[in-house]
Amino acid sequence: MNLHDASGPSDDADADIEAGAPPDDLYRLTHNSQIGTVLRDLSWQKCMLSVRTRTGHQFVTSILHVDPVERTFVFDWCNADAERQSLMTSEENAFSGLLRGVPVNFVVGQPAATRFEQGPAFVVGFPEKLYHFQRRRHFRARTLVTKGYRCEIRKPDNTVLGLDIADLSLSGVGLRSKTVTNAHLPVGTTLGKCRLDFRELGKLELDLQVVGHWLVGHDDNAIHHFGCAFVNPDGRMENFLQRLVFSLELAHRG
Known part of the structure; x- marks a missing residue:
């Protein structure tokens, strides 16, 4: 299943927490x-x-x-x-x-x-x-690293960035990468038509806003984590997200 097009800023004050913002x-x-x-x-x-x-x-x-x-x-x-x-x-x-x-x-x-x-x-x-962290409005399902779920972001200069998907909720997505840094994705950046590929579970294409960044590890082993909020997903998108979060949680528990 593919879903397309979302626009407008996020008004969710919990988005930082929901999408995996840095410790505060x-x-x-x-x-x-x-x-x-x-x-x-x-x-x-x-x-x-x-x-x-x-x-x-x-x-x-x-x-x-x-x-x-x-x-x-x-x-x-x-x-x-x-x-x-x-x-x-x-x-x-x-x-x-x-x-x-x-x-x-x-x-x-x-x-x-x-x-x-x-x-x-x-x-x-x-x-x-x-x-x-305080309790989020929406449950966040972590992904299995072995599944290889990926997010593809095309920047305005046509540069394509690929990051791993770490977790997903109805409000946002957590991304991680060893090569994509906060210089590539500064906090506050809005990114249009990002492709989230959950392989057998489906694909989504929507707009994201970077709401948080933090670093885990040191030197060559450092991993950049990004918290991204969905930008006004419509009702059809939210229904699919809900099913997707449920499927991810079942897979993680299994």
Whole structure:
């Protein structure tokens, strides 16, 4: 299915959050009690967290136990040698995930090996700060990296930029790239007729506004993330988006 044409500015104040805007002071927690509460919630809800080391290695884990007195938490072991070694030698490890549909991001230092319930695990100190975004108006479905969903943007000078689609909601889309930077897509830019290719699920062509940019990682491993809001999608577009978000969420859970 292909949908076309949307125009006009976005009036959605939540678009920054919905489409994956950069962390903001409004959502930054620095008190250990607040950080501990969010970490315990992540543990109780058995949330899956993505961990990215400073050298660019990435794996999925979950928080097993939180100790608010010692200000430490235990998270699940990683069986892959390369990822485990990278994690245990990295002084910056970025965690990201969803807590009841709300993004949570934080960075911790170098973890140590420990034991939890008779199995191997990692233990690390609380992060100095944790970003817990407010609840969005619309649920955001993450995409599977292996699916290769892409966004093609044609700029006014006919330059074509290709980015990976990270997530989708009724209000916006999250994009990421190692080569496309904020110099190519400054915040505030409106882009006409961008093509979102979800392969077997369908394609969309619509206008986007860049509402946020942030960088994850360092040097050659850095990934640029862009939050983009849809510019006044019509009713037919919204119906298709709703079905598409539902399909993405089913695929992610499956």
